Amino acid sequence: MSLEEFSKSHEIVIGLEVHAQLTTDFKLMSPASNRFGKSPNSSVSSVCTGMPGALPVLNQKAIEMAVKTALALHCKIQSPNVFSRKHYFYPDLPKGYQISQYDLPYAKSGRVEFYLEGQKRSVGLQRIHMEEDAGKNLHFGDQGISLVDLNRSSVPLIEIVSEPELRSADEAGAYLRALRRVLRYLEVCDGNMEEGNFRCDANVSIRKQGETRLGTRVELKNINSFRNLERAIQNEALRQWDLLKQDKLVVQETRSWDANENLSRSMRSKEEAADYRYFPEPDLLPLSLSDDWIENRRKALPELPLDRMERFMKDFERSAYDAEVLTSSKQLADYFEEIALPLKDYSLASNFIQTTVLASLQDVEKGLEDFYPDAPALTELLQELKQGKLSLNMAKEVFEEMKTSRQPASKIISEKGLSQVNDDSILRSCVKTVIQNHPAQLEQFKAGKDKLFGFFMGQCQKELKGKGNPATLKALLEEELKQS
Amino acid sequence: MGRLHQLLRNFKEKKASYREYYSDEMPKIKRRNEELGAYLEIFEELVETQVTELESGKRAGRLAGLPLAIKDIISIQGQRLTAASKILENYRAPRSATVVERLDREGAVFVGRSNCDEFAMGSSNENSAYGPAKNPFDLSRSPGGSSGGSASAVAGELCVGALGTDTGGSIRLPAAFCGITGLKPTYGRVSRSGVIAFASSLDQVGPMADDALDCAEILQVISGADPRDSTAMKVPVEDFVKACEPSPLKDLKIGYSPDYLESESLPEAYKKELQEAKRSFEKLGAKFYPMTLEHLPYSIAAYYIIAPAEASSNLARYDGVRFGHRTKAFESLKEMIVQSRSEGFGDEVKRRIMIGSFALSSGYFDAYYSKAQFVRSLIQKEFLEAFKKVDLLFWPSSPRPPFPLGKEEKDPLSLYLADIFTIPVNLAGLPALSFPIGYDEDSLPIGAQLIGRAFAEAELLRSLAAYERERPFEKRPLACH
Incomplete structure (x- = not known):
């Protein structure tokens, strides 16, 4: 039954x-x-x-x-x-x-x-x-x-x-x-x-x-x-x-x-x-x-959740699902809005909040009351991410650090020396070195073992201490492997 | 001059100190109470404390030193409050009623809690679980009910004024039976906070005393809106005492029902005294207009649905859970509640709870409660119409002399009918006073009523004060010692 x-x-x-x-x-x-x-x-x-x-x-x-x-x-x-x-x-x-x-x-x-x-x-x-x-x-x-x-x-x-x-x-x-x-x-x-x-x-x-x-x-x-x-x-x-x-x-x-x-x-x-x-x-x-x-009393009503959700769908180009999550509490919706507007990258704000911020909140209602990073602090962090100065993983690392230390992103980034390597010449020379140092893997890759691409990426990031811009690195690696 | 104002004057002119007065009076009060049963308890300690406060000047005000009786349904903080019921035998009030606070603030002395019918249900005071109070003019007769103890205490001179409550005549009937003046204020004139509820839409606290001026003095203090009672209305409180000053009754139009004043069932002496009283008002310049309110005969039927319905609800809280009587042996929660109530309530209270529960039960509500409310609205409308033509109505207070005690208990219906002249006034929420107009052949007092427009207490008192000057009521010797 x-x-x-x-x-x-x-x-x-x-x-x-x-x-x-x-x-x-x-x-x-x-x-x-x-x-x-x-x-x-x-x-x-x-x-x-x-x-x-x-x-x-x-x-x-x-x-x-x-x-x-x-x-x-x-x-x-x-x-x-x-x-x-x-x-x-x-x-x-x-x-x-x-x-x-x-x-x-x-x-x-x-x-x-x-x-x-x-x-x-x-x-x-x-x-x-x-x-x-x-x-x-x-x-x-x-x-x-x-x-x-x-x-x-x-x-x-x-x-x-x-x-x-x-x-x-x-x-x-x-x-x-x-x-x-x-x-x-x-x-x-x-x-x-x-x-x-x-x-x-x-x-x-x-x-x-x-x-x-x-x-x-x-x-x-x-x-x-x-x-x-x-x-x-x-x-x-x-x-x-x-x-x-x-x-x-x-x-x-x-x-x-x-x-x-x-x-x-x-x-x-x-x-x-x-x-x-x-x-x-x-x-x-x-x-x-x-x-x-x-x-x-009617005039004094605040914006209601459904109106806000629909506004988020329209103004921030969110799906119904995203908009509902983001408006699930007034505090969260305020938080999102305060970040998304100055950041001007609604997807980035939405995704980061949904995956990273919400995961670290026990109770969405009470959790944001005394939460750090607050909206301006998180905006600062996401600006770094948006400008490519940090990778997503780095941003998450900084976020975790901000939560516990309650310090602004800039301070943590400089203390930890976290900044993404975006320079093509540095990245390219790293890629070349890695390929040279692993001839056996190169042979296998050329013979069709595509999986090894990940191995090369990993080796490069290891060399770069994880700071290589992943997208640029990927493009350069593809290019160099093709030419080798 | 009533004894209340006489005593006020004596204290003011220092003819007696508070201490001397109470040393003289308390033994007499206690002695007479043995005969009359007017008080269920005399507050000797409280009186002692209050007299000490009066002597030191800590207790003062416009009622300073006046001995009052408080119906045992009105809370006095820390004192026992029984509603003359076994179910509240050992209950003490956690705080004072608003009316008591107001009297307290004006320096009154609370002599005792006065006897009444259990939960104010009754016309003879015989429904008191502690035995009835007696009529000071004839100890074998009822002082009326339900505020019988208050009336007995005023007439028997065990106080100079009292508080009663009136749901269907419970101030006015005892006032008539005991030859005193009692005023039921407009519904909403006086706070009900701290007053044990019988029928919430009808109950009203009011003064009982020797005459109009004495009632006015008490009413002045207890009237007015109260944040603890939403039904106590924000209506200006006039100077009731000033209203009692001499003034002509020229232009006063009074309606009367020939059916009532000349009813065959009225004793001859009643008809005669009512005519005499009418003539006195006429001498003062008032004009009388015959006026029949045709829906009034239905008021007893409507009242005995509405009042028991509300009572059945108001008395639901006496369940033995938090306070009051709890049965000794029980197996279940249900048994505890049923047994506690069965043991604690008297027959009349049970009768009214059953009537009320029935009238409210599903399937009967429309036929009884809704119909009764409809009748009530017709009666209200009829009074409104009448008061477009006249200023006051003049009616008897009671169709019969004080009941002999111990004779009528078994016929509740005949007792219910004694309230025929008082009940319509409660249904309409109007103010009314009962005042003494003479005696019958047995030297028992006869009362008459004046009924006014809503919140027209000043007009009622003014008219009565004028009447009293024209035709003073001579108090005959009392039967108590």
């Missing part, structure tokens, strides 16, 4: 629900700090612990971040929008209800755009709504106790709900990456799935190709990485296909993804789903946002 076989007759239909924590200083409804990670229950107030009489008050900053995000995702802002109470009992939910938006969310009908295998895709958004996060239960099974940490309680979240328009695991992954990129460009969310500040549930159904109705959907939870998203979707499609082949029905249910076992388990069926008893939150007034206020 394979995905290829499946794809011959069926297709997957996927909708994603993404929860993104907003990086405000304070929580959504409570005056407690949103910068925690400290000891349990240290970042709480009487509001996010649900003490009797404590009332929620909306954090203006969170609303601003949420609206910015919605505008960047081409949504229509709904005003007034309304917060509701969603009820269920759980120890990590101190009030016994979560304040969330229900039938009147603040943003509707947007889209996420991205490139998949060179093709532009646009996936619709149903809605985005604001809500508060719950706390965390910590279970100590061996001691038979459970504890509650409310640091996360009332942290601002936006839930971004896509239309069921995604058709493959790859596409779902590309959508999620594109969405995360927008949030990071806007600096509203850290976008870290492993840390749980960017979470994704997937609604998955399958149907025969050509079928227009949707199949019964299954909601997959606990997906904590991009890799797991793709694996969970593929696994679910095959699980459902298997059921259909056995003439069994797919049950509408919520399943939990187990990354270790590489399978999902049923959490609850539709019948067991809680009745959340939503009703409008009486402690908060409907939220009205004026058109002027919204327009000002």
Whole structure:
């Protein structure tokens, strides 16, 4: 049973629900700090612990971040929008209800755009709504106790709900990456799935190709990485296909993804789903946002990743792939642009950054913050390379040295005596000497053993201590060998 | 002059020192409380501290030294806060309600936390898990609810003023039953922060005291916007005390419902006193206009959907996880929550949680909650229309005299109906006061209501102050010692 076989007759239909924590200083409804990670229950107030009489008050900053995000995702802002109470009992939910938006969310009908295998895709958004996060239960099974940490309680979240328009695991992954990129460009969310500040549930159904109705959907939870998203979707499609082949029905249910076992388990069926008893939150007034206020936020939006990617494709003559890599973070795109513009050799800047710079960064987001060589320093190095004063290998060597010593390229080049030998006469005399010194190899080469060309190149560079301009050397060697 | 202003004057004229006053009063308060059950706890230590602060001048302000009762649903930092429920028996408030902070800043003394119906749900005070407060005019009768302890404490002279809360009449009904004045402010006039929520869209804190001027003094201090409550509105706070100065009521138009004032179900004495009160307003120059609000009969039905729905939600936090009562033995999380709540809540609270949960559940929401909200909007509209024609409305406060204690518990419906004259006002979010207009044949007080436009508290107080000068209410001897 394979995905290829499946794809011959069926297709997957996927909708994603993404929860993104907003990086405000304070929580959504409570005056407690949103910068925690400290000891349990240290970042709480009487509001996010649900003490009797404590009332929620909306954090203006969170609303601003949420609206910015919605505008960047081409949504229509709904005003007034309304917060509701969603009820269920759980120890990590101190009030016994979560304040969330229900039938009147603040943003509707947007889209996420991205490139998949060179093709532009646009996936619709149903809605985005604001809500508060719950706390965390910590279970100590061996001691038979459970504890509650409310640091996360009332942290601002936006839930971004896509239309069921995604058709493959790859596409779902590309959508999620594109969405995360927008949030990071806007600096509203850290976008870290492993840390749980960017979470994704997937609604998955399958149907025969050509079928227009949707199949019964299954909601997959606990997906904590991009890799797991793709694996969970593929696994679910095959699980459902298997059921259909056995003439069994797919049950509408919520399943939990187990990354270790590489399978999902049923959490609850539709019948067991809680009745959340939503009703409008009486402690908060409907939220009205004026058109002027919204327009000002729209005008203040930075250049968005997809616009930037397309600009890179056009202005810097990059492929979709290159442009996407270079715009994968705002910092990286800034870095590239600051180098490519003065260097005026876009391919050189693009290739060097993609092969050499990115390889030495652990995390592209955080890696560039305190990174050396910074843009001016790398520009200087690449100028040397562009002018032929350094070979690519030398440039890489200098780059590595710059990273550790944090010294400019010029200093390292002069200290190490690194400079490329471009002088034809020096190179030619070297080539001649090498050929003379290896008559046996010359014979074999002439007899047709072409491979030996590399041997001669190697010997020449050895003589030149690796500083010979490779292109010139190659041309001269070809010429001399022909004449010998 | 009400006792609150009398005492303010005495302190000002140094007729008594704070220390002397409290040395005299505290024994009397404690003695009477044995009979009345008005306070669930008298804060002897806190009073001692506050009196010391008053003596040293550290505690001062426009309410300096005034003994107040605080309904046990309003937080006072460090003090127990039970909502008259077993579920919060040993709970202490982590910080003071905004209204308490404001009273504290003006030098008030908090004598104790006053009795009430559990989570403010009830009209007789008999839903208190700690036993009902009693009516100072007849100890066998209810002081009304839910702010019964506050009313009992004011009427029984265990304080000079009190805070109550009013969700469906919980300030006005006890005020009427105990022959005092109680004001339910406009929804949004007073902060609810730190006040245990019953029905968030209806709850409002308000003053209870002897007369208009005494209520005005307290209202002045507690009113105004609050960064801790988004529903406390940024509306200018007028000078309510000044509003009580003598002024004619010429040009004042008052609407009344003949159905209400002359209803057959109203006791004769009520009809008579309501007519007398009406005549006094007329003497002052006010003109009365008959006015029937036809949707009002639906208000009880709407209220008993909306209030329980919100209550079922507000009371979800009492789960035994972080504070409050937790059952002793349990096998599972679910059992812990269910048992803790089953043991901690009283019958009326459970009844309303069940009604509310049902009304909000999927499949019933539209038929109940949405329909009730629709009725509520009709009632709001009807009041708005009425206030285009008149300035105030004049209604009874209660259709019947104070309930005999221990007789009606088993019929919640008949108790619900006692709120017929008060509930529409909460649904519309309007300000209203209940004031004493006389006594029935059993010497039990009778109350009437004035209802005003949103944020027209000054107009209400001005009119009542004028009425009081025209027709003073004579306080008859109390039944307590």
